[in-house]
Amino acid sequence: MKLINAYKQKIRQNCIDSRTGKTDRVEYWQDTLFCGTMEIMIPLSLIAVIPGVIFSFTSKVPLLAILDLLAFLWLWLVGFARLPSVNTRKFLFVFCLYYVASYMLLYLGINGPGLLFLFAAAIFALLILPVSYAWWWSCINLSACLIFALVLHWDLAPFAVVNEIPVSEWMVVSSNLVFLSFTFSFLLPKLMNGLSGSMEKQRLMQMDLYDKNSNLEQYASIISHDLQTPLRTISGFLNLLEKKYGNSLDDKGKEYIHFAVDGSAHLQHIITGLLDFSRAGKYDAGKFEEFSLREVAGQVIQLLKGQLEEKAGEVRCESELMLFSNRSAFMQVLHNLVGNAIKYSRKDVPPRISISVQDGIADWTIKVEDNGIGIEEEYFEKIFIIFQRLHSRMEYEGTGIGLAIVKRIIEKLNGRIRVESTPGAGSSFYFTIPKQND
Ligand code: ADP
Numbered sequence: 001m002k003l004i005n006a007y008k009q010k011i012r013q014n015c016i017d018s019r020t021g022k023t024d025r026v027e028y029w030q031d032t033l034f035c036g037t038m039e040i041m042i043p044l045s046l047i048a049v050i051p052g053v054i055f056s057f058t059s060k061v062p063l064l065a066i067l068d069l070l071a072f073l074w075l076w077l078v079g080f081a082r083l084p085s086v087n088t089r090k091f092l093f094v095f096c097l098y099y100v101a102s103y104m105l106l107y108l109g110i111n112g113p114g115l116l117f118l119f120a121a122a123i124f125a126l127l128i129l130p131v132s133y134a135w136w137w138s139c140i141n142l143s144a145c146l147i148f149a150l151v152l153h154w155d156l157a158p159f160a161v162v163n164e165i166p167v168s169e170w171m172v173v174s175s176n177l178v179f180l181s182f183t184f185s186f187l188l189p190k191l192m193n194g195l196s197g198s199m200e201k202q203r204l205m206q207m208d209l210y211d212k213n214s215n216l217e218q219y220a221s222i223i224s225h226d227l228q229t230p231l232r233t234i235s236g237f238l239n240l241l242e243k244k245y246g247n248s249l250d251d252k253g254k255e256y257i258h259f260a261v262d263g264s265a266h267l268q269h270i271i272t273g274l275l276d277f278s279r280a281g282k283y284d285a286g287k288f289e290e291f292s293l294r295e296v297a298g299q300v301i302q303l304l305k306g307q308l309e310e311k312a313g314e315v316r317c318e319s320e321l322m323l324f325s326n327r328s329a330f331m332q333v334l335h336n337l338v339g340n341a342i343k344y345s346r347k348d349v350p351p352r353i354s355i356s357v358q359d360g361i362a363d364w365t366i367k368v369e370d371n372g373i374g375i376e377e378e379y380f381e382k383i384f385i386i387f388q389r390l391h392s393r394m395e396y397e398g399t400g401i402g403l404a405i406v407k408r409i410i411e412k413l414n415g416r417i418r419v420e421s422t423p424g425a426g427s428s429f430y431f432t433i434p435k436q437n438d
Contacts, residue, residue, distance in 0.1 A: 007039075008039060010079075010080065011035055011038050011039050011042075011079055011080075012035055014079060014080065014083075014086075014089065015031060015034050015035035015038055015079070015086060015089060016028070016031040016032060016034075016035050016086065017031055017085070017086040024199050024202060024203045024206075025196075025199060026192055026195050026196040026199060029195075030127065030128045030129070031086055031128075033127055033128055034086070034089075034090055034093070034128040037093075037124065037128075038075075038078065038079045038093070041075060042075055042076060042079055045071070045072050045075050046072060048068075049068050049069060049071075049072050052064065052065065052068035053065040053068060053069075056068070061107065061159070063158075064103070064107055067103045071096060071099060071100050074092070074096045074099065075093070075096055077092070078092045078093045078096060087129070087130075090125075090128050090129050091129070093124070093128075094121050094124055094125040094128075094129070094137075097117055097120055097121035097124060098117075098118070098121050098140065098144070100117050101114050101115075101117035101118040101121060101144070102114070102144070104117055105118075105144075105148055105162075106151070106157050106158055106159070106162065107157075107158065107159050107162065108159075108162070109157070109159070109161065109162040109165050110165055110169070110170065110173055115173065115174065115177055118141050118144055118145075118177060118181075119141070119177055119180065119181065121137065121140075121141075122137035122138060122140070122141055122181045122184065122185070123184060123188075125137045126184055126185065126188040126189070127188065131188075131189035131192050131193060134185045134186075134188070134189045135185050137181060137185060138178070138181035138182040138184070138185040141177060141178055141181040142178050142181070142182075145170075145174035145175075145177065145178055148170065148174070149167050149170055149171060149174070152165055152166075152167050152170055153167050217278045217282075218278075220274055220275075220277070220278040221275060221278040221279070223274075224271045224272075224274040224275045224278065225275065227271050228268075228271055228272075231264060231267055231268055231271065232268075234264050235261065235264040235265065235268065238257060238260050238261045238264060239261060241257060242254075242257050242258075242261060266393070266399070269399050270399045270401070273399045273401035273402075273405075274401065276401070276405055277386060277401055277404060277405050277408065280329075280332075280405045280408040280409050280412070282412075287326050287327075287328075288324060288325060288326055289324070289325075289326075289327055290322055290323070290324050291322070291323055291325075291327045291330070292320075292321070292322055292323075293317065293319050293321040293322075293323055293355070293357065293366070294317050294318075294319060294320065294321075296327065296330060296331050296334060297315065297317035297334060297338075297355050298317075299331060300315075300331060300334045300335045300338050301315050301338075303335060304335070304338060304339055304342060307339070307342045307343070308342060308351075311342060311345055311350055311351055312350040313342050313345065313350055313351035313352070313353065314350070314351070314352055314353065315338060315353045315354075315355065316352075316353070316354045316355070317354070317355035317356075318356075319355070319356060319357045321357045321364060323364065323433055324435075324436070325413055325433050325434075326413060329409045329412075329413060330413075330433070332405070332406075332409060333406050333409050333410060333431065334355070334368070336402045336403065336405060336406045337368040337406060337429050338353055338355075338368060339402070340402060340403070341353045341368060341370035341372060341427075343396055343397075343398070344370070344372040344373050344396065344427075345370070345371070345372045345373070346371070346372055346373055346424075349371060349372075351370060351371065351372060352370070352371045353368065353369065353370045353371075354367075354368075354369045355367070355368055355369075356369070358430075360432065362434060362435060362436075363415065363432040363433055363434045363435055364432065364433050364435060365430050365431070365432050366430070366431055366432075366433065367428055367429070367430050368428070368429045369426065369427070369428040369429075370426050370427055370428075371425070371426040372426055372427060373423070373424065374421045374422050374423040374424050374425050374426055374427055375390065375419065375421040375423065375427055376390075376421075376423055377421075380418070380419050380420075380421070383403050383419070384403050384404060384406075384407040384417070385404060386400065386401055386404035387399070387400040387401065387404075388400050388404075406431075410431050410432075413433060413434070414434050415431055415432040415433050415434065416431065416432050417429065417430065417431040417432075418430050418431075
């Protein structure tokens with residue numbers, strides 16, 4: 001297994017140009033196709049060499065075995081030798097196919113796989129090499145067919161049986177190959193250009209979206225920052241008003257002041273929430289570190305100690321998992337989820353919260369499970385949208401920003417989040433953290 005992985009890694013390293021290593025470029029997919037072809041073809045050609053060698057000895061043409069072995073060696077060099085560029089490898093690969101086609105034609109004529117190899121060479125070349133060379137391959141095929149017609153005409157093939165093929169028969173068969181080669185030289189570049197164009201469009205749209213997003217983030221950050229100062233003044237004066245003149249006001253007046261104080265406190269929460277939201281996910285990649293899930297859960301429990309004691313709640317985390325991610329971002333995620341699990345507990349049922357881990361192929365899935373009020377299935381997506389709440393503030397205090405922040409952080413950390421829940425029984429939030437975070 002280790003050997004196979006090392007083999008694949010070496011081929012990948014040699015056959016995919018790291019400079020075009022972006023999935024939004026056609027060149028990347030051309031390299032990937034070439035890499036996949038090499039990965040399969042090297043071991044397969046080794047298997048194909050065996051019947052070739054046997055045939056060459058039974059039909060007393062040892063040269064055929066040597067030519068077969070040379071083709072294998074050629075392929076091996078394309079995959080593993082030190083060569084100046086990936087394109088050089090691709091050209092050598094295509095010429096290796098032409099080489100195989102030539103000796104197959106010379107030794108086996110129309111009955112051998114020579115014609116198939118000619119066609120395959122053109123198709124591979126069209127798929128993996130720049131489209132600017134598209135007409136080369138059909139022209140090479142045309143020339144190869146003409147040269148072979150001359151070989152037949154002058155009886156130059158090393159094998160007598162091959163020389164017996166009438167030139168007219170060869171012309172009929174090979175003209176089909178030439179026709180198909182030209183058709184594909186015309187069609188495949190159209191496909192490649194179309195793909196390249198739509199990928200480029202998508203890339204530009206993504207960049208535009210990124211720009212707009214960061215402008216919006218900046219905007220939200222500035223607005224919420226600027227709103228904080230006048231809001232603090234309003235709250236301060238409202239509190240003063242209540243303290244100083246509270247006694248001289250009638251019940252209605254006291255109630256109005258209470259509403260105003262409460263409203264400004266709520267607005268304050270929204271503004272801080274918005275600020276947190278605009279900052280969420282803006283992390284320094286250098287701040288990625290290894291940390292223990294249990295340790296971070298312990299810190300979150302400490303921060304939420306008051307709420308937990310108030311409801312006689314309990315949080316359990318027995319995992320020994322070590323994560324590699326942004327510790328403070330991860331802590332905020334856990335803090336929001338556990339905080340919600342305590343807040344949305346059922347009346348007279350003490351919250352029981354458990355944090356556990358599931359092992360995936362490329363990532364860890366962290367599960368935060370509670371025995372709270374639960375969520376109806378139709379709201380599973382909605383709750384992650386900013387300002388979307390399922391309850392009034394009279395029922396449960398909140399701003400509807402917490403889960404939006406969680407989702408944003410998780411996505412910035414290259415993960416995903418989802419919820420499963422049974423109303424009246426509890427909810428489970430699942431989020432993933434990549435095992436390797438680049
Ligand atoms: P907030 O708690 O401030 O309302 P959130 O974004 O954290 O905002 O949550 C959005 C909504 O999702 C909440 O209003 C609540 O209805 C629902 N919710 C979140 N967590 C839970 C949970 N553990 N159990 C039940 N409902 C939840």
